[in-house]
Amino acid sequence: MSFSHNALQIFAQCVWILGWRPHDFWDATPGELASIFSVGAAFTETPPDSAALHTLMELFPDG
Numbered sequence: 001m002s003f004s005h006n007a008l009q010i011f012a013q014c015v016w017i018l019g020w021r022p023h024d025f026w027d028a029t030p031g032e033l034a035s036i037f038s039v040g041a042a043f044t045e046t047p048p049d050s051a052a053l054h055t056l057m058e059l060f061p062d063g
Contacts, residue, residue: 010033011025
């Protein structure tokens, strides 16, 4: 893939997820973009099992 193709894909994600405008994207540094997208990596972990979920429900009841 070319630079322009990759930039377009990243820009589209910034528009869709973050609501950025073109100048927001092009003013961002590579480090800022990397830190924004690394946050999503935290959600790739395995979801909690039923025991962990039950513990969380006890600690944080809904009502």
